[in-house]
Amino acid sequence: ESSSAPNFIRNQIRDEIEAGRTGKIVTRFPPEPNGFLHIGHAKSICLNFGLAEQFGGDCHLRFDDTNPTKEEQAYIDAIKADVEWLGFHWAGPVRHASDYFDRLYAWAQHLVREGKAYVDDLSPEEIREYRGSLTQPGRPSPYRERSPEENLDLLERMRTGEFAEGEKVLRAKIDMASPNINLRDPILYRIRHAHHHQTGDKWKIYPSYDFTHGQSDAIEGVTHSICTLEFEDHRPLYEWFLDNLPVPVKPRQIEFARLNMNYTLTSKRKLKLLVDEGIVDGWDDPRLPTISGMRRRGYTPASIRKFCEMIGVTRADGGLVDIAMLYHAIRADLEDNAPRAMAVLKPLKVVLTNVPEDHEEVYEVPGHPARDDLGVRKVPFTRELYIDQDDFMEEPPKKFFRLAPGKEVRLRNSYVIRCDEVTKNGAGEVTELRCSVDFDTLGKNPEGRKVKGVIHWVSTAHGVPMEVRLYDNLFQVEQPDKDKDADFLEHLNPESLVVCQAIGEPSLREAGVESRFQFERVGYFCADRHAAAEGRLVFNRTVGLKDSWAK
Ligand code: ATP
Ligand code: MG
Ligand code: MG
Known part of the structure; x- marks a missing residue:
C-alpha cells in the first residue's frame, strides 16, 4: 500500500x-x-x-x-x-x-x-x-x-x-x-x-x-x-x-517546495491560455490538471487527498513528481470502489448461429467482485452480440488468446464460443463474425480442451449507445514549458482526446451524474457531468487499468 x-x-x-x-x-x-x-x-x-x-x-x-x-x-x-x-x-x-x-x-x-x-x-x-x-x-x-x-x-x-x-x-x-x-x-x-x-x-x-x-x-x-x-x-x-x-x-x-509534475502545466497563466485559445473545452476540460477538470475526468476527492499525502511536504525542490503516482492514487480508489460493467468501445457484430432468434438469458452478475454492497446487475445474452474489434484477429500471432477464425474464447460471465466464419465488406474490412456456442460451458470448463481467453461483450438488442472519450496526457513531453523561449503549445499531444461511439451493457443506462465504473478489461470511466445534464450518456476515461507507478 x-x-x-x-x-x-x-x-x-x-x-x-x-x-x-x-x-x-x-x-x-x-x-x-x-x-x-x-x-x-x-x-x-x-x-x-x-x-x-x-x-x-x-x-x-x-x-x-x-x-x-x-x-x-x-x-x-x-x-x-x-x-x-x-x-x-x-x-x-x-x-x-x-x-x-x-x-x-x-x-x-x-x-x-x-x-x-x-x-x-x-x-x-x-x-x-x-x-x-x-x-x-x-x-x-x-x-x-x-x-x-x-x-x-x-x-x-x-x-x-x-x-x-x-x-x-x-x-x-x-x-x-x-x-x-x-x-x-x-x-x-x-x-x-x-x-x-x-x-x-x-x-x-x-x-x-x-x-x-x-x-x-x-x-x-x-x-x-x-x-x-x-x-x-x-x-x-x-x-x-x-x-x-x-x-x-x-x-x-x-x-x-511547490508541486511540479511531468506532462503537466501548473501555471494558471498557461492554463488560461489553453482555455482562451479554445485548445481545451473550458477550465474543467478533463485533460487539464485543474481540480474541476480532474473532477470531470473522474478523480475522487479521496484520491487527490491521497496523492497529496503521498508526495509529502519538503523544502527541497524535489524535481518532477511522476504523474503515474496520481494515476496510481485514483486507480487504487476505483479498483476498490467502482462497480464493474461491460462496454464495447469499437463494436464488431457477432452472430451466434446456434442460438435461436428469440432466445434470451439474463445473468445476475456482481456489481463488484469483492463488494456485496454494490449489488448485482442484470446482463442479457442473445443471439447477436457486439465484441470489441481489438478482440478479434484474422491472422493472430501465437499468444493471442482472444478470438480468431476456428479459435475459441469465453464470453465473460457466459459461454465459450468458436469463430466459424468471417464476413467482410468490399474494402476487405471485417463486418461480422459468425460463431457457435458450446452450451456445455456455462460456469464450467469445456470438455477436453483449455480456453484461455475471456472477452467482454454486449447484447445488440439490449446494449446502450454511448459516447466514450478516451483522454490521454495533453502534452507529449515531460516538461512542456521547460524551454522558456519556446512555445509550449508545440508539445501538445494530438491524441489527447479520442472519441468512440461505444455500446454499453444495459445497467449503464441508469448511470448517475459523475458515477464511476470499471469497464472490464478497458479502464475506469466517469459519466460526464455536463452531458448528463443534457440527458446524454457520455463517459470520460479517468485512467487505464495498468499501473505503471514504480514505488
Ligand atoms: P499560479 O502560478 O498557478 O498562478 P499562484 O501561486 O500565483 O499560482 P495563487 O492563487 O496565488 O496562485 O496560489 C494560492 C496558494 O497556492 C499559494 O499559497 C501558493 O503558494 C499555492 N500554490 C500555487 N501553486 C502551487 C504549486 N504548484 N504547488 C504548491 N502550492 C502551490
Ligand atoms: Mg500568488
Ligand atoms: Mg501566479
Whole structure:
C-alpha cells in the first residue's frame, strides 16, 4: 500500500504543540481569483486545511484580491466549489484581502507619518533602473526625502484619483543598498483606476502583494503562513512590515517546495491560455490538471487527498513528481470502489448461429467482485452480440488468446464460443463474425480442451449507445514549458482526446451524474457531468487499468 511521505511542517507544528509553544493553530489558503485551481493548489489546500484538521485549529479561505483587472467573481465561485468538493471547510466567512483595504491604507499612512514610506514620482522603468541588481546596489529616488506632510497629502490625492496610472507610487523607505532586492524600497501602492469585483469603484490605488499578505495574516490571527519557496526572499519584508506596524499578532511565514509534475502545466497563466485559445473545452476540460477538470475526468476527492499525502511536504525542490503516482492514487480508489460493467468501445457484430432468434438469458452478475454492497446487475445474452474489434484477429500471432477464425474464447460471465466464419465488406474490412456456442460451458470448463481467453461483450438488442472519450496526457513531453523561449503549445499531444461511439451493457443506462465504473478489461470511466445534464450518456476515461507507478 502507498504510504505517506514526510511533511516537515506537520512535524514542526507537532513539536511546537508538544513543547507548549503553540496554542490553537490558524492557517489560511490564499488564492488569487484569477483562474481555476490546479493540482498544485490542491497540495497547498491539503496542507493548510489538513494541518488545521489534524491539530484542531482553523483554516481560513482568503482571496488574495489586490489585482482587480485580472480577477473575477466567477473565479471566486469556482474556487469555493473546488475547496468544498475536496471535502474541506473553512473557518468563519469567506475572507478577502480587500476586506482590509481601509486598514491597510491607515497602516500606509502610519508608515508615512513615521517617515518609513514616501510617494515616488519615478516612472516604473526608472524605478526598476534605480533599484539596481544582485551585483549593483540601488540608488535613492530623488523623491525619497519628501516630508511626511507632503507624502500624506500626495497619498490622499492618489487615493481619490487625482493622478493618472503610473504617475506615482507609494514605497517603503527601507534600504536601497540591501543585498535583498525585495528590501530596496518596495512598492506599497500603485494607482489603478480599475473597478474591483468586491469594492467597486471605491479605490483608485491598490496595495501590492507584499504590503497585503502578512498584514492580512496578522488581522486574521494566522499563526502559520505557509507559502511556496519563491517567497523565501520576501520573508524579511514580510517581517519588516509586522515589526513596523501596530499589528495585533505576528504570524510566521514558512516556505515549502511547490508541486511540479511531468506532462503537466501548473501555471494558471498557461492554463488560461489553453482555455482562451479554445485548445481545451473550458477550465474543467478533463485533460487539464485543474481540480474541476480532474473532477470531470473522474478523480475522487479521496484520491487527490491521497496523492497529496503521498508526495509529502519538503523544502527541497524535489524535481518532477511522476504523474503515474496520481494515476496510481485514483486507480487504487476505483479498483476498490467502482462497480464493474461491460462496454464495447469499437463494436464488431457477432452472430451466434446456434442460438435461436428469440432466445434470451439474463445473468445476475456482481456489481463488484469483492463488494456485496454494490449489488448485482442484470446482463442479457442473445443471439447477436457486439465484441470489441481489438478482440478479434484474422491472422493472430501465437499468444493471442482472444478470438480468431476456428479459435475459441469465453464470453465473460457466459459461454465459450468458436469463430466459424468471417464476413467482410468490399474494402476487405471485417463486418461480422459468425460463431457457435458450446452450451456445455456455462460456469464450467469445456470438455477436453483449455480456453484461455475471456472477452467482454454486449447484447445488440439490449446494449446502450454511448459516447466514450478516451483522454490521454495533453502534452507529449515531460516538461512542456521547460524551454522558456519556446512555445509550449508545440508539445501538445494530438491524441489527447479520442472519441468512440461505444455500446454499453444495459445497467449503464441508469448511470448517475459523475458515477464511476470499471469497464472490464478497458479502464475506469466517469459519466460526464455536463452531458448528463443534457440527458446524454457520455463517459470520460479517468485512467487505464495498468499501473505503471514504480514505488
Ligand atoms: P499560479 O502560478 O498557478 O498562478 P499562484 O501561486 O500565483 O499560482 P495563487 O492563487 O496565488 O496562485 O496560489 C494560492 C496558494 O497556492 C499559494 O499559497 C501558493 O503558494 C499555492 N500554490 C500555487 N501553486 C502551487 C504549486 N504548484 N504547488 C504548491 N502550492 C502551490
Ligand atoms: Mg500568488
Ligand atoms: Mg501566479
